[in-house]
Amino acid sequence: MKGRVLWMVVLCFGSTLLGESPFSDIRFHGYLSQGFLVSNTHDYIIETQSGTFQVNEFALNFSKELNDNISFGGQFFSRYFGDFGQQEVLLDWALVDFHKYDALGIRLGKIKLPAGLYNEGRDADLLRNSIFLPQTFYVETRRDFTLAFEGGEAYGHMPFGLDYKLFVGSIRVDVDNPGIEDYLQVLANQQPYTNASIDFDWVAGGQLAWDTPIEGLHLRYSDYRASIDVSFHTAPAESHTFRVQNLVGQIVSLMWTRGNFQFSSEYFIEAIDLLEIPDEAFDQEGYFAWITYRLSDRWELGSYYSVFYPDRHDHGGQFYRNQGLPRALAWQKDLTLSLRLDLNEHWIIKLEGHALDGLAHALDDTLDLFGTTETSISEKWQLWAIKTTFHF
Amino acid sequence: MAWRILLTCFVLNSPLFGQLVVICHADIQVQAMDRATLKAVFLGKMTRWPDRTRIRVGFLKGQPVSRLFLRDVLKKTEHQYQNLWNQAIFTGQGLPPKWFSDKRSLVLFVKNQPGAIGFLFHKDIPPDLVSEVLVFQVEDGDEALVGQPR
Numbered sequence: 414m415k416g417r418v419l420w421m422v423v424l425c426f427g428s429t430l431l432g433e434s435p436f437s438d439i440r441f442h443g444y445l446s447q448g449f450l451v452s453n454t455h456d457y458i459i460e461t462q463s464g465t466f467q468v469n470e471f472a473l474n475f476s477k478e479l480n481d482n483i484s485f486g487g488q489f490f491s492r493y494f495g496d497f498g499q500q501e502v503l504l505d506w507a508l509v510d511f512h513k514y515d516a517l518g519i520r521l522g523k524i525k526l527p528a529g530l531y532n533e534g535r536d537a538d539l540l541r542n543s544i545f546l547p548q549t550f551y552v553e554t555r556r557d558f559t560l561a562f563e564g565g566e567a568y569g570h571m572p573f574g575l576d577y578k579l580f581v582g583s584i585r586v587d588v589d590n591p592g593i594e595d596y597l598q599v600l601a602n603q604q605p606y607t608n609a610s611i612d613f614d615w616v617a618g619g620q621l622a623w624d625t626p627i628e629g630l631h632l633r634y635s636d637y638r639a640s641i642d643v644s645f646h647t648a649p650a651e652s653h654t655f656r657v658q659n660l661v662g663q664i665v666s667l668m669w670t671r672g673n674f675q676f677s678s679e680y681f682i683e684a685i686d687l688l689e690i691p692d693e694a695f696d697q698e699g700y701f702a703w704i705t706y707r708l709s710d711r712w713e714l715g716s717y718y719s720v721f722y723p724d725r726h727d728h729g730g731q732f733y734r735n736q737g738l739p740r741a742l743a744w745q746k747d748l749t750l751s752l753r754l755d756l757n758e759h760w761i762i763k764l765e766g767h768a769l770d771g772l773a774h775a776l777d778d779t780l781d782l783f784g785t786t787e788t789s790i791s792e793k794w795q796l797w798a799i800k801t802t803f804h805f
Numbered sequence: 806m807a808w809r810i811l812l813t814c815f816v817l818n819s820p821l822f823g824q825l826v827v828i829c830h831a832d833i834q835v836q837a838m839d840r841a842t843l844k845a846v847f848l849g850k851m852t853r854w855p856d857r858t859r860i861r862v863g864f865l866k867g868q869p870v871s872r873l874f875l876r877d878v879l880k881k882t883e884h885q886y887q888n889l890w891n892q893a894i895f896t897g898q899g900l901p902p903k904w905f906s907d908k909r910s911l912v913l914f915v916k917n918q919p920g921a922i923g924f925l926f927h928k929d930i931p932p933d934l935v936s937e938v939l940v941f942q943v944e945d946g947d948e949a950l951v952g953q954p955r
Contacts, residue, residue, distance in 0.1 A: 440894075440900070442894050442895065444895075472895065474894070474895065474897070476894070476897065476900060478900060481859040484900060486897050487897070488895065488897065506896065506897045507897075508897050510897070512852065514853075515850065515851055515852055515853060520897075520898075524897070525896045525897065525898070533892070533896045533898070534892045534895060534896055536895070537891065537892075537895040537896075539891060539895075540888060540891055540892055540895065570845070570850040570851070576850070628880055629880060670880075670881075670885065672882070673882060675885075707882060707884055710883075710884070713884075755884075804891075
């Protein structure tokens with residue numbers, strides 16, 4: 414927390430050093446969201462079967478232009494999503510932006526990680542039609558550690574409709590995050606562990622976006638790489654160290670906008686190679702297609718179909734079958750229908766239904782697999798969601 | 806060097822389109838501009854005039870002229886345009902235009918703010934301010950035609 418406060422102090426009073434009042438012409442924006450989820454048969458990522466209001470988000474941000482070339486800003490953010498977030502207020506992003514040339518700008522600070530069409534804006538519910546983004550790269554369990562990095566980013570707008578971003582930095586990881594615990598438990602062979610630490614040596618990558626000559630057609634390629642050290646102890650005092658020598662993620666995206674109609678699609682793969690277990694790969698894969706249509710100033714309809722495989726080399730779930738577990742743990746397919754109502758310029762209500770096939774996003778803790786067979790556990794289930802957002 | 810950017814060439818059906826004008830601060834060294842430039846300016850991808858003056862965009866919201874400009878020049882709906890800037894606001898990746906609901910306030914902004922640009926129907930420019938800003942008519946026609954200050 415000390416580090417976050419320090420960031421904010423530096424950003425707020427950086428302007429003073431340059432001879433400006435720190436509070437003149439500052440723009441403030443924010444949002445507040447509250448949702449309700451309920452599912453049948455299984456829990457979806459958090460405990461949803463009996464219905465839950467443990468879904469909310471809050472953000473408050475500010476930005477200021479110091480002069481024609483330099484601006485800065487930051488955003489405080491908290492979320493509550495079951496065991497994720499727990500309403501702890503975090504510094505979501507905070508940066509200084511040097512922008513003298515359209516072809517080259519530099520951002521320094523804590524910066525949203527450019528991946529796919531939606532990662533940078535995924536915290537803000539108001540930016541999209543649906544409540545849940547397609548749970549591929551954007552799976553909620555990864556959200557807290559794939560959203561932003563601390564470091565620098567070069568960006569610019571080039572001729573022929575090309576935009577680019579290149580970044581390098583590091584990511585701070587909270588080892589108590591349930592999404593991180595899932596990874597650690599796999600590495601610890603499901604044994605209890607203590608003194609865990611995860612250190613990103615570096616994360617780097619880039620994004621190339623192209624507004625093609627075909628009106629409304631936008632293509633994008635995102636690439637990110639990282640080197641990570643992982644260590645923990647298992648009883649009795651046994652120390653384990655793992656080195657992720659090569660984490661590589663790639664996302665190919667397409668968006669086509671024509672009038673009130675928008676179509677977007679992405680294909681995502683991520684490979685994690687562990688130095689100590691060369692034969693073990695943690696390779697994920699996902700893709701989706703998404704259509705939205707703005708019916709009027711107020712109403713918008715959307716639908717997507719997404720597919721996610723936690724192990725892209727085992728689409729059929731052979732690994733789980735060999736352990737006597739349901740094969741459906743190896744995939745998650747999701748057909749979603751969502752309706753967005755903009756009550757006014759600042760207030761949104763969304764309704765959403767998910768027809769799910771597979772158990773990859775079913776909550777492990779409550780998924781009673783003991784004694785289950787292929788036929789005794791339901792692979793097909795549903796999730797319903799409602800969410801409202803106020804923003805300014 | 807006199808910078809010239811060509812302003813456009815739209816073949817449009819709307820009878821209102823002939824009234825659509827782009828207004829700029831009087832000191833801007835531009836005599837015309839093409840549609841791609843106009844689009845880059847209003848989408849935040851071009852932030853400097855050729856003489857390096859910072860471009861300041863004023864945007865008239867929620868009016869028939871806004872819908873016409875968005876549909877025929879930027880090829881976006883109001884919701885899409887607002888969403889684009891909300892994305893910038895909530896990710897720290899750009900500062901949005903200055904929004905206006907009042908036409909006179911927009912013209913005053915363009916008059917007083919170096920590098921400023923906006924749009925509206927020509928008939929909506931207050932008569933006492935029409936000589937205080939550069940006014941470019943957005944013309945139909947072919948690519949070679951030039952929008953001239955009025």
